[in-house]
Amino acid sequence: MKFPNDADGEALRSLYNEGISxxxxxxxxxxxxxxxxTTGEKVSQVLKGEGFNCLLEQDDETDEWxxxxxxxxxLNHSEIVKMQKKVDELCKPHGGYSDGWGVFVD
Known part of the structure; x- marks a missing residue:
């Protein structure tokens, strides 16, 4: 299977190599x-308004939100990229930005 030569493509390649369907x-x-x-609470409300169940948390080590x-x-590259762009469009006006993605692997 071929994947684009970018960070999302590399992540997908890694998942594929791990045997993820x-x-x-x-x-x-x-x-x-x-x-x-405060910004996180605003962004959470925006995402909830789009139908997403959002969780806001602070990292214990870095104190980042x-x-x-x-x-x-x-797991489709173009759909993942599209979702990250949508998240940016929704969140940037409120002070947030898309910061990656991951998949729960058993």
């Missing part, structure tokens, strides 16, 4: 970096 939907977790709790939500979807 690309034929059935996976739970993909998207991350949104925010500068503080992060919103996350998951979406069941096929």
């Amino acid at each position: 690309f034929k059935k939907p996976q739970s993909v977790e998207f991350f949104v970096a925010v500068p503080n709790k 992060l919103c996350s939500f998951s979406k069941k979807m096929l």
